[in-house]
Structures are given as C-alpha cells and as structure tokens.
Amino acid sequence: MSNILEALNWLLTADAWTGPGGLWVRSLEHLAYTLIALGISAVIALPLGLAIGHTRKGRGIAIVATGAARALPTLGLLTLVALVTGIGLTAPMVALVVLAAPSVLAGAYAGVESVNQATVDAARAQGMNGWQVLTRVEIPLGLPLILSGLRLAALQIIATATLAAYVGAGGLGRQLFLGLQTYDYSVMLGASLVVILLAILVDTAFGLTQRLLRRVPGLAGPGKAPSTGTRSRRVRANMTAN
C-alpha cells in the first residue's frame, strides 16, 4: 500500500514530468510508438482480413498463422530482431506489429463475415460488383467488429510498448526499467500507472468513436441493424473465444 502512495506522490512532483526524460516526453513517445505500430498493423492486416472475409478463403490458414504469431514471446522476438537490426525502433516495431496484427486481422474478417449473407446477396442482385459489395455493404456493416479488432490491438501495443526501452528506444519503459533495476518501486509503479492511464484514454477514444459511428445512418451497430444481429453476436463470441 505504501508503495502505491509513494508512486502517487512521485507522480505529483513536477520533476517527474518535466525535462527531456520526463513523463510528458516519455508518454508522447509511447503514444507515438503505439500509433506507428497500430498503423503498420492496420496497413498489413486490414486488407488481408477484409479479403479473407470477403472471399471466405484462407480463413483456416489465417487462424493458424495468427495463433502462432500470438504464441511468440514478445521479449524473445524483440531481442532476436534487435540482434539483426541493431538497437533502435525497428526491433520493437516488428515485435509490436507481430503482436497486434492478429487482432486486427481477426476483427477484419470476423466483421466482414458477420454481415448477413442475405444482405450481401441482395447487394449483388442490385448489380454491385465485388468491390462495391465490400466497400458499400460489408465494410460499413462490419465496422463495429473491425474497430473492435483495432481497439484490442491498440491496448496490446500500449501495454507492450514498454519493451522499446529494452533496446535503446524511449517510451514509458525507460522509467519502468529504471524503477525495476534500482528497486525504486515508486518510479516503477508510477510509470505503470501512466501506462494504464494511457490505455484507458485510448480505449475511451475508441469507445466514443464506435458510439459516434453507430449514429451514422447505414453503419451497423448492435441493436441498430436487426438483420445482422444474431450472426454478429455469434461471431463476436467466437472472437472472444479465440
């Protein structure tokens, strides 16, 4: 208990936050790493996931591959990559993308698959081609699950980006490792609390975005699109089980 109080005390001192190695700078670095890693994960995994969901092909391979990627210990992967690429941001980025891409991928294909087959067939019957079906029907209706995948990935990255400091980059891991190595638990706990705070902030931002999008006509949200309701719930249950 006293450790937590000391950590809060430390967080309330101005010294902890200011300066080139202070918590402000480290938090911004941490957020930047998160955004970059999330961006790369999205660029790689979103198109793949949408393609798998749209064509209904390759789902088995995707599940096996993402399962294997998730099982890799991130610290081991980080060290291994760093031995090849040297210290800096490359190694943590590779490790974070490997960690986060499976969630984005699963969200994307589950989102597309959650769209009621009757709706898709109706769109085709109207004369839409494959691309139009994907961009005008499947993505808008599957958006809640696609966003859930990104949301999950963002949280995983924020929690794990602390490892960047292991190989010479910045972020809140700097304070975390310093506290850990010198048994200065107030610093370690304080930095952890800031990581938790960042995670809550980002999660809330995602939650608000999802809520706002639900109000946009034509985009699906739970309860707002009864035709997709049961299926998307079932798929969501599958995702959680994964």
Place this chain on the structure above:
Amino acid sequence: MKTTGLLVTGTIAALALSSCGGGDPLADGDDAEAEQGEALVIGSQQYYSNTIIAELYAQALEAEGIEVEREFDIGQREVYVSEIESGAIDIFPEYAGNFLQYYDEEAEAATLEEITAALEETLPEGLRVLEPAEATDQDSFVVTAEFAEENDLTEISDLAGIEDLRIAANSEFETRPYGPEGLQDVYGVEISVVTVQDSGGPLTVDALVSGDVEVADIYSADPNIETENLVVLEDPEELVLPQNVLPVVSERVDEAAAAVLDEVNAALTSEELISLNTQSVDEQADASDVAADWLSEQGLD
C-alpha cells in the same frame, strides 16, 4: 468484503510463516555450535560470471568435505543483500566497490585497501568480507579500436569535448555514481544514455560495433572486449571503484571454510576470470563444468 478480509488475513499469515522459515531467528543467534552440521548456503547474482565464481567456492568447499547448498541466480544486490543479512545466505561472491557503495553511497574510499577497510566498518554485525581476489569485474567505458584511434583516446577524459556522445548501458546507469552526472563532474564528459537492457551483453556489444553508440558500459572481464577488438578507456580518477571479487560471509563460515575460499581467491586473477567467462560464453559450457575444470587445473579439488 468478507472474502477480501479472508484473503488479507491469509496473505499475512503466509508471509509470517515464510519469514519464520527463512531466517529461523531463534536457532541462529546463540547456538552456532549446533549448526556445524548444517550446509552452508552459497548465493550468486543473476550473472553468469558471478555464478561461476559461486560454483568455484561451492566445489572447493565440497572437496574439503564441507556441505553446501546452492541458491544461485538471485536478481540484484538490493534483493539478495537482505537475504545475507537475515542469515538465509552464508557466502556470496561480491564486487568490492559496488558492495561498499550499496552501504555507503558517499563513500570516500578509492583504493582496494580503503574499500575493504571501510567495508569492515560499515558491514552489519555478523557479516565480514574475506581476502579479495586479484580479479576485477567492473563497469568500464569501452569504445571500438577505430573510434579510439580517430579521436586519440586512451582515458575517459579524452572523451571531453566530443559532441553528441551516446553510451549504451542499462537504465540504472543513469542513477549510478559513475553515470552521466559523475562523468560530467569528474571528467567533464557530456554523454546521453541509450538504454540497452542486457547488462553489456550481445545487444550492447552489437550497438557499439555497428556504431549506434560511441561508448558502451561493458564489464571488464567480458570476453567480447578481446574478440571484438574493443578498447577499455582508462579511469585514472577511479570514478568506477575497484571491483575486485571478494566473498561476503556470515558467522557460520568458520576458519576452515574461510581458508578454502581464500585459496580459491588467491588463484583467481583477472586473466583467469576472463578465461572462465570465455568458456561460458564461447563454448556455452555449464558453470559447474567450467568450475570443476578450473579447480582441477589449479589443484584445488
């Protein structure tokens, strides 16, 4: 709420029990004689070289028929020192300067003699240090041979004036007496820390050799210094205190056991320590095999 209460009570009870088991405070104090039969507990840091030294002590004692118990690979100083003080560990290979600075951060002692003298005064009752070995293993400021030649470097102060210097070191380096502040105060060297969290291991060496950093904090007994053709910068002001290997022992270590440890330390020179480390790093040999070979070479088995 009720379950929380139970949990708390349970945890406290468990903690109380475990603390009794470890220290055994009633048996320890008065009855040293009765414990002669019990094994001496040897600890080591979570550092391969330290574990090899601990293994040397263990096997040398065993060869004399003294029973030992191994408690190796314990995190860092802050954790295991309390174990030594509580009597849970009887023998621990330490490094002179760092060990003194743990007890007295402001310590004035600079030479090995001053350090051992200061340790005798500051160590809590019941603990003492034996004769230090010639071998040292200390944080040292290391550069590549090319960088040393380009900038005409032989000692740390030669780094002063070079701009944008970076050093790869563990994060705790920032707060150590020989960290950036100490470098600035003593040698006028301005340097920023790039944290590479593997204690001078392969990532740190790699960062130095590939030019990501100009300087690295690598232990002086690291075999990589020779194999990668690195230059250790001299430290004439002794910013990093001498880190000779010396065993910290409890009262349970009697004269016979101490004599065995002294014999091992007398044979342990810096060259010998580096060659022990090389066997562990290059040949991936097990600490106990490395120790057994060395002891038989030295005729101490």
